[in-house]
Amino acid sequence: DVKVTQSSRYLVKRTGEKVFLECVQDMDHENMFWYRQDPGLGLRLIYFSYDVKMKEKGDIPEGYSVSREKKERFSLILESASTNQTSMYLCASSRPGQGAREQYFGPGTRLTVT
């Protein structure tokens, strides 16, 4: 079974802090994604990556950056956390063919910025 893990289930940070969200997948997938999910807005793509050291902006990249130094690991970075970044963050991975292949999701990290 594909397994996607995220470093924390719940996280509370203060405004202005630098926040790292880690995602690891064990299926050797080339593609990895970061979404945020908010009530009434659904899932929105922040960043995605097709390969190591490669990244592409999604629909809402502002205020975020990513890092993919190893194939299995995709990190989301909030350079200076703000309260409007309080959300559920979901990581996903898939085989090549962005969107054409099923995405496997991690359990999510619920981030609260106070």
Place this chain on the structure above:
Amino acid sequence: KNQVEQSPQSLIILEGKNCTLQCNYTVSPFSNLRWYKQDTGRGPVSLTIMTFSENTKSNGRYTATLDADTKQSSLHITASQLSDSASYICVVIMYNAGNNRKLIWGLGTSLAVNP
């Protein structure tokens, strides 16, 4: 504008009953459509994927239909169980520039199955 609309927004049914969730989309050009189940506090899990040429696909007690002409899909749940309580999200995948694909997510239908 490429959109995916789901209805109803929420639904409460009794255990053992059937229900149907709707997904209408205006996405073009269409690649395929997926239904995901998301338990509270968890990531989405894929239920079915449907391509343009498929009308019906089943996965256990879940049956998805697709009418590409009217741009409508439905997810039918038979003999509901308490464990079916979750959010069901419809996702339409469209062809994007450079033959890439983009996912357009619906907001989901929240289903509660009561004993």
